[in-house]
Amino acid sequence: MPQQNDNDLLLVIAGVTVFFLLFAIGLIVFVVVYYNKQRAFRREKEQAEARYREELARTQQEVRTELLQNVSDEIHDNLGQVASLIKIYVNTLQVNDPQTESHKELKNLVNRLIYDLKTLSLNTRPDYITQAGLIDAMETDLNRLEASGMIHIRYEKNMEEFTLHNDLQLIVYRMFQESVNNVIKHAQATEILVQLTSDQHHFSFQLQDNGKGFDTVSLPEAGKGKSGIANMYRRSVAIGGDLSIQSDTRGTSILFTLNHKNSPV
Amino acid sequence: MPFRLLTILLAFSFFTESLSRLFIKEFYNPMPVYHIYAPISVMLYCGIVYLMVPRKLIQWICIIPAMIAIPFSLLNSLYLQPLDEFPSNMVLFSHILLSVYSLIIFYHLLYSPEDRSLFRNPVFWFSVGTLIFQAASFVYLGFDQPIFSKLSPEMKITISNVHLYFAMLMYAIYGLSLWLDNPRSETHHAPAE
Numbered sequence: 001m002p003q004q005n006d007n008d009l010l011l012v013i014a015g016v017t018v019f020f021l022l023f024a025i026g027l028i029v030f031v032v033v034y035y036n037k038q039r040a041f042r043r044e045k046e047q048a049e050a051r052y053r054e055e056l057a058r059t060q061q062e063v064r065t066e067l068l069q070n071v072s073d074e075i076h077d078n079l080g081q082v083a084s085l086i087k088i089y090v091n092t093l094q095v096n097d098p099q100t101e102s103h104k105e106l107k108n109l110v111n112r113l114i115y116d117l118k119t120l121s122l123n124t125r126p127d128y129i130t131q132a133g134l135i136d137a138m139e140t141d142l143n144r145l146e147a148s149g150m151i152h153i154r155y156e157k158n159m160e161e162f163t164l165h166n167d168l169q170l171i172v173y174r175m176f177q178e179s180v181n182n183v184i185k186h187a188q189a190t191e192i193l194v195q196l197t198s199d200q201h202h203f204s205f206q207l208q209d210n211g212k213g214f215d216t217v218s219l220p221e222a223g224k225g226k227s228g229i230a231n232m233y234r235r236s237v238a239i240g241g242d243l244s245i246q247s248d249t250r251g252t253s254i255l256f257t258l259n260h261k262n263s264p265v
Numbered sequence: 266m267p268f269r270l271l272t273i274l275l276a277f278s279f280f281t282e283s284l285s286r287l288f289i290k291e292f293y294n295p296m297p298v299y300h301i302y303a304p305i306s307v308m309l310y311c312g313i314v315y316l317m318v319p320r321k322l323i324q325w326i327c328i329i330p331a332m333i334a335i336p337f338s339l340l341n342s343l344y345l346q347p348l349d350e351f352p353s354n355m356v357l358f359s360h361i362l363l364s365v366y367s368l369i370i371f372y373h374l375l376y377s378p379e380d381r382s383l384f385r386n387p388v389f390w391f392s393v394g395t396l397i398f399q400a401a402s403f404v405y406l407g408f409d410q411p412i413f414s415k416l417s418p419e420m421k422i423t424i425s426n427v428h429l430y431f432a433m434l435m436y437a438i439y440g441l442s443l444w445l446d447n448p449r450s451e452t453h454h455a456p457a458e
């Protein structure tokens with residue numbers, strides 16, 4: 001009888017053990033499969049979030065682009081036309097009345113307004129640089145400036161074939177614009193010499209004006225001080241270029257050089 | 266919400282088990298209590314799984330057998346089996362059904378994984394608790410078959426006790442799932458992000 005009890009006990013222990021083992025194995029398999037599924041689920045979720053962020057950024061960019069396009073069109077089609085009409089009337093006044101200093105000043109201001117509006121209109125066009133190309137965009141700006149009668153432009157170009165990434169072209173163009181605008185706004189110059197130079201490895205532009213100059217001691221080196229020049233320095237550093245500004249009472253010289261090897265793209 | 270029903274189920278189970286002890290003391294057989302307990306517990310489990318698995322098809326798969334359970338239980342108790350017979354057909358049916366419910370929840374967990382750890386998921390622990398007890402009950406009922414009729418009375422008591430331990434384990438796991446479902450436990454144990 002005790003032998004029978006022992007056998008019974010062994011049977012029960014074996015049954016419970018097998019049950020526990022099967023259950024534990026089933027549970028482990030479930031947990032492993034679940035965690036694999038969870039990893040896949042997280043991966044999909046992250047991908048979906050990334051796609052969402054990308055789409056959101058693209059949409060925001062499209063909205064900005066469209067807004068800029070609208071602003072550009074509005075400036076060109078509306079404000080530009082109004083300014084041109086004012087210029088015609090001012091010219092009529094000059095014919096009928098003796099030419100006074102105030103008339104000359106008025107004419108200069110209107111020319112300046114038209115130039116600013118056209119520049120603004122072109123600059124706000126998001127695809128301006130990529131469509132026109134860097135050199136054409138620079139030359140267009142210079143021609144417009146010359147045509148406005150505000151300043152005399154001397155232009156020299158010594159260029160070999162070179163290629164610049166679209167993003168770099170845009171940044172260089174913004175720096176060039178900033179340089180020209182500084183001359184117009186602050187230098188009180190009557191003449192500006194613009195030189196473009198390039199070879200397979202370098203690209204540079206140089207602007208020299210005959211204006212009043214400014215104190216270069218206070219020039220910012222890292223984004224401080226006058227925001228326009230500070231932006232130029234920051235952009236130059238960002239694309240691996242070299243910006244040099246020299247100024248005295250005879251005028252200012254701005255030289256920007258970009259070595260292709262140093263550029264990030 | 267499903268865990269409120271689970272709380273009701275636990276309270277009901279506690280009441281039933283107390284009543285069954287009384288029946289054992291007075292009538293030497295608790296089976297009449299389980300004849301009534303089984304269909305009600307099936308309904309409660311059905312409600313819990315219905316709320317845990319928000320998929321229409323699975324919800325219907327849960328509801329239909331639970332709806333069948335009530336008339337089946339009545340017919341069984343009135344015509345097929347005397348109230349004191351063990352094991353009740355309804356109890357057997359409920360063990361099968363609850364095992365299926367538990368497997369359905371496991372399937373649902375695999376079908377829709379969540380960000381949080383599986384071991385912090387009260388639904389997982391509820392399902393583990395249910396399956397472990399229902400499976401243990403099958404083993405327990407298996408020992409009641411004629412092939413094991415030679416088992417000594419002491420051994421039968423041992424087996425019954427083992428089954429009881431599994432029941433205690435199930436209730437402990439239910440307690441864990443209720444604790445994990447508590448928002449305060451989430452706050453304390455959620456990984457810092």
